[in-house]
Amino acid sequence: MIAGQFVIGFGLALFFWMNFPGASWLRGLFLVSWVMPGLVVGAIWSWILSGDFGVLNFFLREIGVTDGNIFWRSDPHCSLWAVIIANIWLGTSFNMILLSVGLSGIPKDLYEAAELDGANALQRFWTITLPMMRTTIGAVIALGLIFTLQQFDLFAAITSGGPNNSSNVTQYWAGSCRSDSTISPRERRSP
Numbered sequence: 001m002i003a004g005q006f007v008i009g010f011g012l013a014l015f016f017w018m019n020f021p022g023a024s025w026l027r028g029l030f031l032v033s034w035v036m037p038g039l040v041v042g043a044i045w046s047w048i049l050s051g052d053f054g055v056l057n058f059f060l061r062e063i064g065v066t067d068g069n070i071f072w073r074s075d076p077h078c079s080l081w082a083v084i085i086a087n088i089w090l091g092t093s094f095n096m097i098l099l100s101v102g103l104s105g106i107p108k109d110l111y112e113a114a115e116l117d118g119a120n121a122l123q124r125f126w127t128i129t130l131p132m133m134r135t136t137i138g139a140v141i142a143l144g145l146i147f148t149l150q151q152f153d154l155f156a157a158i159t160s161g162g163p164n165n166s167s168n169v170t171q172y173w174a175g176s177c178r179s180d181s182t183i184s185p186r187e188r189r190s191p
Contacts, residue, residue: 002144004088009095009140016096017103027100034093042157045086049073049158079159086158087151094147095140102136103129 016027033041048055051071060066072082106129114124130137 001084001087001091001148002141004084005091005095005144005148006137006141008088008092010099012092012096013099013103016100027096030093030096032093033090034097036090038090038151038153039157041086041090042154045082045089045154046073046158049082049085073159083151083155083158086154087148090151090154091144091147095144098140098143099133099136102133102140105136106132 012030016023036044049072051057051069051074054069054072056072057066057069060070061068070078072078110128110132111124114128119127
């Protein structure tokens, strides 16, 4: 999940780093997923991935990828992937905005000097962009790991850990144990 968020987010950050008309408006549109609560994102993706009337199944049938419906949320082989797709969508914009900030901190004259020395775009990326982004990349990956491990509500909204615990991961299990606590009020009091 974290690798998918990072790769797509970095690709979008590099894309928006090029100045073109409407780039800031389009970047703002990508941030919509980041400001939505996880439960709302889960409800939206639950609708998109619905086996009977989901948008994704309709799209896959229209382009000829599949003949029938795929039950993303109720098939044990697909349910974890359903949550992974939703989590990648949720975290990509966060990665994009932090990596965009890191890219904007790289001085343009480094790229101009490398271009004068004959470096192509790939060489400039490997020798300037990645080394200058090392600390930003480390922070983005660490924060992505923390935020992904906190995704209890996404699992609850899309699959509820099922079917047959096929999408029951540690954070969902811990959250459901905490919310299903049967400790009486008398036992909760400190001695």
